[in-house]
Amino acid sequence: xxxxxATNGKRHRLVPPPSPADGALGELLEISMGPQHPSTHGVFRxxxxxxxxxxxxxKPVFGYLHRNHEKIAESMSYLGSMPYTDRLxxxxxxxxxxxxxxxxxxxxxxxxxxxxxxIRVITAELTRLQNHACLGGFLLQDMGASGTPLMYAFRERExxxxxFEALTGARMMCNYMRFGGCRCDLPPGWREQAxxxxxxxPAFLDExxxxxxxxxxxxxxxxxxxxxxxxxxxxxxISGPMLRASGVNYDIRKVDRYGIYDRFDxxxxxxxxxxxYDRYMVxxxxxxxxxxxxxxxxxxxxxxxxxxxxxxLRGFRPKPGEAYGRIEAPKGELGFYLISEGGPHPYRYRVRxxxxxxLTILEDMCLGQLxxxxxxxxxxxxxxxxxxDR
Amino acid sequence: METLAQIKARIEAAVAGAVxxxxxxxxxxxxxxxxxxxxxxxxxxxxxxxxxxxxxDFCSNVTGVDWPETERTEKVKTTRLVDGVETSVExxxxxxxPGFLEVVYHLYSVALKHGPLILRLRTENRSDxxxxxxxxxxxxxxxxxxxxxxxxxxxxxxxxxxxRRILMWDEFTDHPMRKDYVEPDDYEYEPTPHxxxxxxxxxxxxxxAGT
Numbered sequence: 001x002x003x004x005x006a007t008n009g010k011r012h013r014l015v016p017p018p019s020p021a022d023g024a025l026g027e028l029l030e031i032s033m034g035p036q037h038p039s040t041h042g043v044f045r046x047x048x049x050x051x052x053x054x055x056x057x058x059k060p061v062f063g064y065l066h067r068n069h070e071k072i073a074e075s076m077s078y079l080g081s082m083p084y085t086d087r088l089x090x091x092x093x094x095x096x097x098x099x100x101x102x103x104x105x106x107x108x109x110x111x112x113x114x115x116x117x118x119i120r121v122i123t124a125e126l127t128r129l130q131n132h133a134c135l136g137g138f139l140l141q142d143m144g145a146s147g148t149p150l151m152y153a154f155r156e157r158e159x160x161x162x163x164f165e166a167l168t169g170a171r172m173m174c175n176y177m178r179f180g181g182c183r184c185d186l187p188p189g190w191r192e193q194a195x196x197x198x199x200x201x202p203a204f205l206d207e208x209x210x211x212x213x214x215x216x217x218x219x220x221x222x223x224x225x226x227x228x229x230x231x232x233x234x235x236x237x238i239s240g241p242m243l244r245a246s247g248v249n250y251d252i253r254k255v256d257r258y259g260i261y262d263r264f265d266x267x268x269x270x271x272x273x274x275x276x277y278d279r280y281m282v283x284x285x286x287x288x289x290x291x292x293x294x295x296x297x298x299x300x301x302x303x304x305x306x307x308x309x310x311x312x313l314r315g316f317r318p319k320p321g322e323a324y325g326r327i328e329a330p331k332g333e334l335g336f337y338l339i340s341e342g343g344p345h346p347y348r349y350r351v352r353x354x355x356x357x358x359l360t361i362l363e364d365m366c367l368g369q370l371x372x373x374x375x376x377x378x379x380x381x382x383x384x385x386x387x388x389d390r
Numbered sequence: 391m392e393t394l395a396q397i398k399a400r401i402e403a404a405v406a407g408a409v410x411x412x413x414x415x416x417x418x419x420x421x422x423x424x425x426x427x428x429x430x431x432x433x434x435x436x437x438x439x440x441x442x443x444x445x446x447d448f449c450s451n452v453t454g455v456d457w458p459e460t461e462r463t464e465k466v467k468t469t470r471l472v473d474g475v476e477t478s479v480e481x482x483x484x485x486x487x488p489g490f491l492e493v494v495y496h497l498y499s500v501a502l503k504h505g506p507l508i509l510r511l512r513t514e515n516r517s518d519x520x521x522x523x524x525x526x527x528x529x530x531x532x533x534x535x536x537x538x539x540x541x542x543x544x545x546x547x548x549x550x551x552x553x554r555r556i557l558m559w560d561e562f563t564d565h566p567m568r569k570d571y572v573e574p575d576d577y578e579y580e581p582t583p584h585x586x587x588x589x590x591x592x593x594x595x596x597x598x599a600g601t
Binding site for chain 2: 062063066068070071106107108109232234235236237238239248250255318319320321322323324326333335337339340347348350352356357359360361389390
């Protein structure tokens with residue numbers, strides 16, 4: 001379904017489109033927004049230069065949460081870094097696990113059994129559901145809809161986290177995937193519980209969309225705001241829902257067909273205008289596609305082993321070489337680049353963080369916009385500082 | 391996608407004088423890469439982006455790798471004349487590989503949906519000749535990632551529009567991702583009267599107060 005079909009093609013615009021400063025600049029005001037600002041979603045700072053309320057310059061400042069994850073990983077065993085990946089994007093630990101496991105599997109040539117692939121798809125799509133639902137909530141929260149949409153989203157997220165807890169023992173820091181499979185099999189009754197959740201989730205989405213999609217205020221505040229043209233989005237390595245909201249059909253699940261994604265029938269929702277509203281809507285529509293994948297995966301889940309018999313937990317030393325593995329994480333392309341020198345530790349371990357790279361064009365999107373819209377534009381990028389600063 | 395050897399041949403044909411070398415990768419991933427000389431790197435990057443059959447318009451990942459100077463010892467059997475008799479002697483031969491910093495680019499094509507093509511740029515050494523050309527003018531997505539490589543590895547990107555530290559603070563002087571980096575005992579050490587006060591307190595404990 002396209003965004004226009006989902007919203008009956010409605011476009012609203014209360015604020016006149018921002019014009020570049022009319023030549024005569026007033027006195028410029030420099031402000032430092034963050035790092036302890038509630039709208040920055042963590043410890044993130046922007047140095048803004050304002051002309052009246054219009055943004056003239058914006059420089060993001062990073063590093064408040066930097067702990068050099070990559071250096072730490074170089075002194076750990078390969079498996080030892082797995083719990084650390086949970087803490088990158090702490091909303092989506094299971095997709096982080098998967099991206100890292102995928103890179104190591106490429107490096108060591110491991111084959112994941114079919115059942116484990118299914119479990120990986122199921123957990124990753126559940127992760128996408130809760131991430132996108134919460135992003136919708138946070139975005140509305142940033143716009144001033146205090147509490148209600150966010151709490152609706154959190155209510156659903158909690159049900160998904162219950163599933164994660166039953167499966168992995170932890171709500172958020174799951175540490176679940178292993179090189180060549182998964183750590184443990186599904187507990188009894190888990191599949192039925194997940195199927196129930198998938199059956200009930202559309203009701204939440206209907207309610208959420210009925211409340212918000214054609215909401216006058218939401219449309220007025222987000223349509224035409226923070227426009228990102230498709231050519232710039234590709235050139236600036238933007239990935240994930242942000243890239244697709246600009247109308248670029250690029251979903252790594254479709255392009256790389258990693259895991260078993262070629263077995264599922266799902267669409268890639270695209271935006272037309274590349275504004276904040278399209279980024280919001282692309283995520284809403286993506287949730288419906290994730291539900292399709294979940295329904296199919298939960299129905300077809302085969303029996304069998306969940307670990308590659310060749311996989312070794314102890315004494316794991318991949319042959320010298322390198323590998324880059326990437327997946328479509330909820331926030332964009334999450335990649336891991338590993339170099340092995342044949343030892344028990346990676347020689348080089350690199351995380352390609354989607355939300356860090358998606359911030360490259362933050363200034364381009366905010367120039368000429370109102371300072372109040374900077375908050376929304378940043379919210380629509382969907383950043384998590386654990387991943388941005390690593 | 392064409393094979394790496396074909397791409398290499400096409401680069402050499404299109405960019406006059408470019409030195410391109412295959413870097414093999416023995417791991418099961420089979421992701422081999424191309425090393426490009428610094429003086430032609432920007433032209434090669436532009437060619438890779440513009441060529442209608444390659445169209446690498448998406449520079450996904452940029453990262454640095456530190457390769458310090460290493461010494462490899464090998465035992466080599468040679469024959470030599472010892473007291474007029476030809477005998478085989480084992481010799482220990484040492485080979486040195488000079489150290490360098492490497493920047494790795496992973497390129498994909500959004501338009502044609504293929505990739506990755508892996509480009510590598512290398513610096514002359516690890517101390518004073520650490521420049522490589524910046525590819526930010528070709529792919530905007532390199533901007534923050536090259537800043538990160540500059541910050542953590544100390545590679546200087548010539549032609550980068552805004553080369554500043556990004557993760558470490560501006561006053562920081564070292565490059566923490568280098569293999570020989572030694573972290574200070576205390577990052578945020580500030581001289582305080584604490585030590586002097588401690589000495590004084592010990593003295594007063596021994597009944598030497600006021601000295």
